[in-house]
Amino acid sequence: MAALPLKLPTIQNWSCHNCSGCCRQHAIAVTPKERDRIEKQNWPESGEIPADQPLFVPTSRVPWNKQYRLAHQPDGACVFLNEEGLCRIHAKFGESAKPLACRVYPYALHPAGKQVTVSLRYSCPSVVNNLGRSLDDQRREFKKLQAALVPERADQIPPPKLMPGTQLDWPDTLRVVQALDQTMAPKGTPVLLKLLRALCWIDLVRQSRFDRIRGERLDEFLEIIRQSAESDYAELPTDVEPPSRIGQMQFRMLAAQYARKDTSTDLEQGLRRRWELFRAATRFTRGTGTIPKLQGIFGDVEFSQLELPFGTLPERTDEIFTRYFRVKIQGMHFCGPAYYNVPTVEGFQSLALIYPAILWIARWLAATADRGELIDDDIVQAMTIADHHHGYSPIFGWFGFRRRVRNLAQLDDISRLCQWYSR
Ligand code: SF4
Incomplete structure (x- = not known):
């Protein structure tokens, strides 16, 4: 069977800059x-x-x-x-003598119907900073990885559910994914505004029935709800409402999981490490006093410090996050087999939550350095920390984590959190 065509995220560049971070973090x-x-x-x-x-x-x-x-x-x-x-x-012995896992990183290839999508892991700083060759120029290397990674008959892999009880075919699933990508695409629009619009219309999708909305009718439906979200969010809201108290507590637990460092050395500490994490979890639930240091780069900072306004976001925030979301969406790196078999709607809500989680971690890094505002490096470093887990740490696919995402969506707190940590 001929290899499936590759869909590369052409907005992204990458080459290895020998920082060796991946060889220190991954098992x-x-x-x-x-x-x-x-x-x-x-x-x-x-x-x-x-x-x-x-x-x-x-x-x-x-x-x-x-x-x-x-x-x-x-x-x-x-x-x-x-x-x-x-x-x-x-x-x-050359590159090909290394284990496949080393050769693939930071790429992730996902079969998606009659094509194979490519995403990247933003735990690599060169990915976050968009450094290196255009991915389009690396097609030959991708073909080799595809031959080693993608199984025969990959086109038979079913698409992720849209939501529990609703299964679309691949072409319709890709219509929804493309609509998400289009919402995140416009240049010159703040990433926060694009995210609020996407969360708004994906919630309308969640409330709809799709028995007869298929094919071109689905395109029309998606266009209508996208326009409706755009008129609801023509501009960024001027009044920022804080997340609910339950939402704040659930979010702290989620942000703590993104801020952890789970290298093999950490995991080998067994019971001691588990006891430390249990004690930290109870303090994250309370959310008062000093934040338990989840890894050495964080200093002694009070929970309350991270809830203060941090001013305007740094210059590169929109570019970095827009590229991040578009690469994850185009690469199908937020739902289905690439993300704990989570349905598309829930997967996007989970992906959107990484935005406030990264900003929360960035605030922690800034406060550690005695700063009350963020700089680009805080965003870059926080993204490498958080994306290390996204789609890879098994705990993110567990019932407890998924219930947390669903709770935050039901409380309408995801968009509030995105706004709260952007101020
Ligand atoms: S074997 Fe893999 S993880 Fe180890 S040093 Fe080589 S590239 Fe890095």
Whole structure:
């Protein structure tokens, strides 16, 4: 079967700038074949890695399903990362000798009907900063990744539900996705305004029945509700209403999950780490006093400090967030198999919540540096922290997290939170 055409987010550039952040943060799972290949590279004999340093760590010891990941050095870096921050496997045997997970990052390929969409992970600072070659110029590399990653008959994978009880076919699902992208596209419109409009019409979708609205009629329906949202939100609201008290508490819990750092070293701390997280969770529920430090980059800051106005958002905010949302939407990186099999409507609400979560984390970084306003670097750093989890940390697909997103949507607090942390 011929490979499905690739849909690349042409608004995004990326090349690796060797910051080695990914080789310090991620747990790299290896297949039996990759493990075998790396073992044959004779690292213990090379003298480049201490002889007593294991190369792999088991992640499942079940005899019929043994699984492994690459081991880490005592400072948390991958066992193959050298002193210059470069990959030893890459340097000695070439890029193709590395595990597939290393070669794919920061890309994510998702089959979507008769095409394969490409998204990116904004945990990489070069992605957030849009640095490097245009993705359009990298089609050949993508073809290789597609051959390695996308299964045969990927066009048979069903689309995500629109919402519980409503399943559209792929062409209609992509109509909704395209309408979301169009809402987020206009240049010169503040990203907050675009987000409020998108949240408004996706809520109208949630309240509608789709028994007979299909094909071109769906296009007409989406156009009508998009125009209605645009007239409801012709401009940014001047009065910012605070989120409800329950909404604030639910949001703090959600923001805490985005602000965490779950490297393999953290996870290996087992019971101690779990006890620390439990104690932090109770303090996030209360929301008073000093915010428990979820990772070393955060300083001692009071919860109340982050609720004060921080003034105008920094210059690059609109560009960075617009690109972020459009890449995630175009790449189908917010619903379906790429996002815990969440339906499209709920997936977009979850994606929208990352906006106030990133601004909340950015405020924490600014307050740590004794600043009462945000700078571009706060946004960039906060986005790398938050997007590390989005679609990858299993906890985000659990019932508790999903219920939190649904509660915030029902309380109409998602748009209030977006406005509250933009001021
Ligand atoms: S194998 Fe190489 S590219 Fe992969 S995480 Fe380790 S150092 Fe980084």
